[in-house]
Amino acid sequence: xxxxxxxxxxxxxxxxxxxxxxxxxxxxxxxxxxxxxxxxxxxxxxxxxxxxxxxxxxxxxxxxxxxxxxxxxxxxxxxxxxxxxxxxxxxxxxxxxxxxxxxxxxxxxxxxxxxxxxxxxxxxxxxxxxxxxxxxxxxxxxxxxxxxxxxxxxxxxxxxxxxxxxxxxxxxxxxxxxxxxxxxxxxxxxxxxxxxxxxxxxxxxxxxxxxxxxxxxxxxxxxxxxxxxxxxxxxxxxxxxxxxxxxxxxxxxxxxxxxxxxxxxxxxxxxxxxxxxxxxxxxxxxxxxxxxxxxxxxxxxxxxxxxxxxxxxxxxxxxxxxxxxxxxxxxxxxxxxxxxxxxxxxxxxxxxxxxxxxxxxxxxxxxxxxxxxxxxxxxxxxxxxxxxxxxxxxxxxxxxxxxxxxxxxxxxxxxxxxxxxxxxxxxxxxxxxxxxxxxxxxxxxxxxxxxxxxxxxxxxxxxxxxxxxxxxxxxxxxxxxxxxxxxxxxxxxxxxxxxxxxxxxxxxxxxxxxxxxxxxxxxxxxxxxxxxxxxxxxxxxxxxxxxxxxxxxxxxxxxxxxxxxxxxxxxxxxxxxxxxxxxxxxxxxxxxxxxxxxxxxxxxxxxxxxxxxxxxxxxxxxxxxxxxxxxxxxx
Numbered sequence: 217x218x219x220x221x222x223x224x225x226x227x228x229x230x231x232x233x234x235x236x237x238x239x240x241x242x243x244x245x246x247x248x249x250x251x252x253x254x255x256x257x258x259x260x261x262x263x264x265x266x267x268x269x270x271x272x273x274x275x276x277x278x279x280x281x282x283x284x285x286x287x288x289x290x291x292x293x294x295x296x297x298x299x300x301x302x303x304x305x306x307x308x309x310x311x312x313x314x315x316x317x318x319x320x321x322x323x324x325x326x327x328x329x330x331x332x333x334x335x336x337x338x339x340x341x342x343x344x345x346x347x348x349x350x351x352x353x354x355x356x357x358x359x360x361x362x363x364x365x366x367x368x369x370x371x372x373x374x375x376x377x378x379x380x381x382x383x384x385x386x387x388x389x390x391x392x393x394x395x396x397x398x399x400x401x402x403x404x405x406x407x408x409x410x411x412x413x414x415x416x417x418x419x420x421x422x423x424x425x426x427x428x429x430x431x432x433x434x435x436x437x438x439x440x441x442x443x444x445x446x447x448x449x450x451x452x453x454x455x456x457x458x459x460x461x462x463x464x465x466x467x468x469x470x471x472x473x474x475x476x477x478x479x480x481x482x483x484x485x486x487x488x489x490x491x492x493x494x495x496x497x498x499x500x501x502x503x504x505x506x507x508x509x510x511x512x513x514x515x516x517x518x519x520x521x522x523x524x525x526x527x528x529x530x531x532x533x534x535x536x537x538x539x540x541x542x543x544x545x546x547x548x549x550x551x552x553x554x555x556x557x558x559x560x561x562x563x564x565x566x567x568x569x570x571x572x573x574x575x576x577x578x579x580x581x582x583x584x585x586x587x588x589x590x591x592x593x594x595x596x597x598x599x600x601x602x603x604x605x606x607x608x609x610x611x612x613x614x615x616x617x618x619x620x621x622x623x624x625x626x627x628x629x630x631x632x633x634x635x636x637x638x639x640x641x642x643x644x645x646x647x648x649x650x651x652x653x654x655x656x657x658x659x660x661x662x663x664x665x666x667x668x669x670x671x672x673x674x675x676x677x678x679x680x681x682x683x684x685x686x687x688x689x690x691x692x693x694x695x696x697x698x699x700x701x702x703x704x705x706x707x708x709x710x711x712x713x714x715x716x717x718x719x720x721x722x723x724x725x726x727x728x729x730x731x732x733x734x735x736x737x738x739x740x741x742x743x744x745x746x747x748x749x750x751x752x753x754x755x756x757x758x759x760x761x762x763x764x765x766x767x768x769x770x771x772x773x774x775x776x777x778x779x780x781x782x783x784x785x786x787x788x789x790x791x792x793x794x795x796x797x798x799x800x801x802x803x804x805x806x807x808x809x810x811x812x813x814x815x816x817x818x819x820x821x822x823x824x825x826x827x828x829x830x831x832x833x834x835x836x837x838x839x840x841x842x843x844x845x846x847x848x849x850x851x
Contacts, residue, residue: 218354221277221670222745223268226261229751232741233778236679236748239658239686241774249774256769264758268751271758277672279750282757284674288366288546289373292443295366295525296610297617297799300542301550301809302510305557306793307497308537313422314415320473320533321414322567324388326560327470328401328408331362331386344669347740353668360547361556365467366526368447375546376467389466389591390421391522392475394431396591397421398465413585420587422475433595434521435459437603440512440610449602456594465591472530474522478538479514481505485620488837493620499536503621507797507820508614510540515614516607529553540794549666549675550788550796558792617799618823620832624843629812635850639812640787641735642846644680645688645728647785647808649842650835652689659782662801665742667750676747680785684734688727692845724849781805787812795820804829817843
């Protein structure tokens with residue numbers, strides 16, 4: 217049995233909270249918060265702490281639902297861009313529609329293998345690789361990926377999680393040209409469909425959907441709306457029995473398979489000099505274009521209505537070979553999704569090549585299988601109006617997304633490890649330096665830290681904007697304009713200039729080591745269950761439940777600044793040439809995911825064009841300069 221997540225002491229959390237605030241607020245703001253904390257700790261704090269301790273004794277994870285509701289279920293923002301990440305997998309080569317159908321069938325077949333492995337208890341126990349090495353990790357989120365779905369609500373969303381145990385049948389929903397089809401993959405009377413039968417079912421869809429009239433009433437577009445609006449729309453749809461059955465089929469499906477058209481090249485990223493950036497693939501697409509496809513589908517005129525954004529896993533396959541995933545984040549962290557998809561891809565690529573032609577399969581298999589059912593909707597005039605509104609709304613948000621996939625190629629984690637620094641710590645400090653170079657100050661920064669050492673553990677927040685990081689960034693930029701790198705040492709026979717340069721670099725290295733040590737300290741606190749964010753959230757919710765109101769600690773200006781994450785970051789490590797990205801979490805903020813490889817680092821940088829403060833390509837340029845400067849400093 218895994219241990220329960222601890223409850224840190226109030227004193228411990230408040231001391232750390234003040235350390236977090238110091239580099240991001242004014243001295244006056246900090247002094248005011250100190251007095252609020254003193255009053256809180258002397259009055260209501262101990263009683264709220266006792267409330268949480270009692271909760272810990274009686275529940276598997278005292279923090280789980282506080283965290284889930286605060287992070288996801290109570291968040292009214294639309295899922296695309298604001299919440300759902302998009303993952304781009306290594307492109308495939310399709311020469312015919314049969315190739316696409318076969319690949320989709322292989323994905324479904326492998327997902328069924330995975331489901332049966334989970335049902336048979338065959339999931340391998342993962343263990344911590346560092347800090348109390350070998351400690352078992354919670355595996356619960358791996359069981360929530362297939363068959364689950366988020367449901368909109370007002371004021372709070374909920375989750376559909378499939379009941380435990382083996383089920384007699386299973387199905388997937390296939391979306392093609394905004395039409396939805398239900399494809400059974402397992403039936404009580406005949407067991408699983410094999411790969412050939414699945415291919416035939418998919419070929420039927422791929423042949424039929426393009427011949428049907430344009431789907432004007434594609435209700436999937438409603439899942440892009442703000443959650444309370446979508447909740448009201450869903451209730452209107454459920455009035456009709458046919459619609460209620462369709463929604464049940466979608467919400468209980470193992471996954472959605474979305475067959476997409478490539479989105480326009482206008483979604484390609486622009487490089488630092490305004491030219492198209494990055495490697496190019498079929499049809500002139502770059503990696504930023506493919507990421508847009510996965511995150512939102514390109515708008516109502518393209519594939520955004522070919523989705524159901526509430527679904528935990530939407531596998532997206534384009535006819536040009538681009539493919540990947542859009543996933544609803546509430547059931548699971550990225551690691552479970554990445555490991556599932558990369559494992560499936562490995563097994564597909566290692567399988568022996570097929571000899572039987574897909575055309576023959578279609579004729580042979582469909583002789584004894586009924587064609588997949590196309591879902592038809594009853595759309596009342598009020599829903600028609602809402603479909604038009606939702607399309608306009610999501611198109612505006614998509615046009616506003618400034619997204620840039622940037623590969624930093626001079627070095628990767630091999631060089632960083634040679635500098636005796638954790639790659640994650642190093643990259644987090646590079647992000648702090650990049651922000652400081654652009655703006656001259658640090659901001660509240662979120663980095664997810666896994667708490668899977670504990671029962672039902674998910675994540676807490678590593679706050680990378682430390683006083684130590686600020687002192688180092690200031691020193692790195694002293695006397696320089698924005699985006700200027702350090703010069704390397706010049707050989708000058710012990711001249712005063714060279715001597716000063718050596719002293720300066722020694723001082724910068726020492727400041728860097730202090731910043732890295734602090735970042736490591738905060739990371740360890742979090743993964744061992746002593747991060748401040750979960751505890752502060754627990755105290756806030758305990759205050760709401762016990763007192764019926766909010767203490768000033770949680771309405772204070774500093775609390776709002778600390779929880780407005782203008783830099784939202786995470787490491788999404790992939791073993792394949794894949795990457796995952798997401799939008800910013802605030803209107804004037806940045807999203808920054810990263811994937812360190814041995815000799816390069818892939819970044820997904822996001823911002824909003826509507827902000828006059830941010831630019832994804834400018835941030836990427838500053839990041840490049842920062843990483844160059846760090847190489848020169850530590851070489």
